[in-house]
Amino acid sequence: MIRSSIQKRRNFLRKIGAGVTATLLAPGTQLLANDSPHYPRLPFRGEDGPLDEKYWEMVKRQFLIAPDKMIVNAANLCPSPHFIYEKVNQYTDALARDVSFQNRAVFAKVREEALTMLAEYLGVSTAEVAITRNTSESNNIIVNGIDFKPSDEVILWEQNHPTNLIAWQNRARREGFKVKVIAVPAQPSSPEELLQAFTKAATPNTRLIAFSHISNVSGLAMPAKEICSMAREKGILTLVDGAQSFGFLDLDLKDIGCSFYSGSAHKWLMGPLENGVLYVDEAHQATIWPNIIAAGWQEDHSTLDEKVAVLGQRNTPSTSAMPDIIAFHQSIGKANVEARVRQLNTYLKAQIGKHLPQAEFTTPLSETLSGGVTILRIPGQEPRKLFDQLYRDFGIAGAPTGGLRISPNIYCTLKDMDKVVGALKTIVT
Numbered sequence: 001m002i003r004s005s006i007q008k009r010r011n012f013l014r015k016i017g018a019g020v021t022a023t024l025l026a027p028g029t030q031l032l033a034n035d036s037p038h039y040p041r042l043p044f045r046g047e048d049g050p051l052d053e054k055y056w057e058m059v060k061r062q063f064l065i066a067p068d069k070m071i072v073n074a075a076n077l078c079p080s081p082h083f084i085y086e087k088v089n090q091y092t093d094a095l096a097r098d099v100s101f102q103n104r105a106v107f108a109k110v111r112e113e114a115l116t117m118l119a120e121y122l123g124v125s126t127a128e129v130a131i132t133r134n135t136s137e138s139n140n141i142i143v144n145g146i147d148f149k150p151s152d153e154v155i156l157w158e159q160n161h162p163t164n165l166i167a168w169q170n171r172a173r174r175e176g177f178k179v180k181v182i183a184v185p186a187q188p189s190s191p192e193e194l195l196q197a198f199t200k201a202a203t204p205n206t207r208l209i210a211f212s213h214i215s216n217v218s219g220l221a222m223p224a225k226e227i228c229s230m231a232r233e234k235g236i237l238t239l240v241d242g243a244q245s246f247g248f249l250d251l252d253l254k255d256i257g258c259s260f261y262s263g264s265a266h267k268w269l270m271g272p273l274e275n276g277v278l279y280v281d282e283a284h285q286a287t288i289w290p291n292i293i294a295a296g297w298q299e300d301h302s303t304l305d306e307k308v309a310v311l312g313q314r315n316t317p318s319t320s321a322m323p324d325i326i327a328f329h330q331s332i333g334k335a336n337v338e339a340r341v342r343q344l345n346t347y348l349k350a351q352i353g354k355h356l357p358q359a360e361f362t363t364p365l366s367e368t369l370s371g372g373v374t375i376l377r378i379p380g381q382e383p384r385k386l387f388d389q390l391y392r393d394f395g396i397a398g399a400p401t402g403g404l405r406i407s408p409n410i411y412c413t414l415k416d417m418d419k420v421v422g423a424l425k426t427i428v429t
Contacts, residue, residue, distance in 0.1 A: 072408045073397050078267055095317055111319055131277065134275075160212050214371040216405075228240070248409075262277065347417050362377065
């Protein structure tokens with residue numbers, strides 16, 4: 001039945017780009033938008049020719065971005081396509097009209113569909129994924145869910161997010177196991193150089209290695225598959241923080257071979273707020289204790305979601321939009337999304353190098369060693385002032401993280417990257 005509903009959703013998306021297929025009943029109202037004419041037609045991969053700039057300009061029109069604003073802060077928060085907001089609003093409205101158990105029963109069905117589609121998107125089984133509230137919660141489920149002995153050691157990358165760094169250090173202070181924080185070369189010559197830093201740090205006492213897939217403060221991308229392979233050979237668990245890769249990279253978690261993976265829907269996936277993902281390889285699920293046990297939790301759970309994501313009352317209308325954003329990505333093509341984000345960043349770096357040769361990149365120029373995050377500094381310019389002036393004078397919303405951080409997603413165009421460069425040139429000359 002779930003497979004059937006997924007196929008129906010895909011067929012619908014192939015007709016109108018995106019929409020709502022689940023039904024939520026309010027008193028006298030059936031919320032079913034399958035035939036709504038206001039959803040624009042979105043050509044799909046290979047259907048109407050190559051994915052050229054006209055295609056990506058059309059993708060951009062699926063978003064409610066103000067015409068005088070440019071959002072290049074995917075590393076923090078992305079806008080969603082309009083139909084995601086509409087879906088959440090429809091379900092929120094219906095819930096406000098009728099909060100009965102009977103009316104809310106539909107949310108469990110849509111969540112099941114979301115889990116199935118999410119698992120397919122990540123290349124794993126449905127039993128191995130849970131929908132959390134964000135990357136932070138997913139990381140902390142792992143941080144606080146594994147038993148450690150005083151002799152155990154955890155290796156962390158110094159550029160990890162606090163939820164995958166400070167959280168470990170706080171628990172280690174309570175319980176006495178060792179945390180080793182390592183650095184890697186700022187401008188590595190190859191992925192092997194990054195792998196070597198973790199290989200050298202590992203000891204017979206190392207129980208787990210935790211690292212950001214892509215750094216939010218430097219834009220440096222880790223060779224996750226190689227690190228996980230090395231760790232697996234040594235009997236070491238791995239936690240990959242995918243805040244900057246989930247929704248951007250064409251992921252196959254079984255190919256990467258990590259023990260655990262975390263991510264947020266509100267970043268590169270461009271999905272509804274307050275939804276995250278946690279993957280735990282089935283071989284390691286017995287080692288994880290739940291952090292929260294709320295009403296409805298059962299000892300005889302059969303999936304990860306049932307084990308760690310029964311968190312009490314949640315924003316269920318938001319989660320109901322997860323199937324739609326996953327279908328949106330799949331309609332464009334995961335590989336096409338990754339290629340587009342890489343194209344935007346490669347073009348941006350090249351244009352900055354051409355027109356602002358004094359700029360210093362924190363992020364490696366190599367696509368192999370970077371992702372969708374570009375961070376730079378311009379001598380004589382304070383990053384926060386640049387960040388403020390770009391927004392105040394040009395409507396360009398980036399971030400002052402690690403320098404001036406520009407992280408464009410598929411709702412951006414090459415013309416937008418030219419505008420960023422032009423604005424910077426105006427400010428510094």
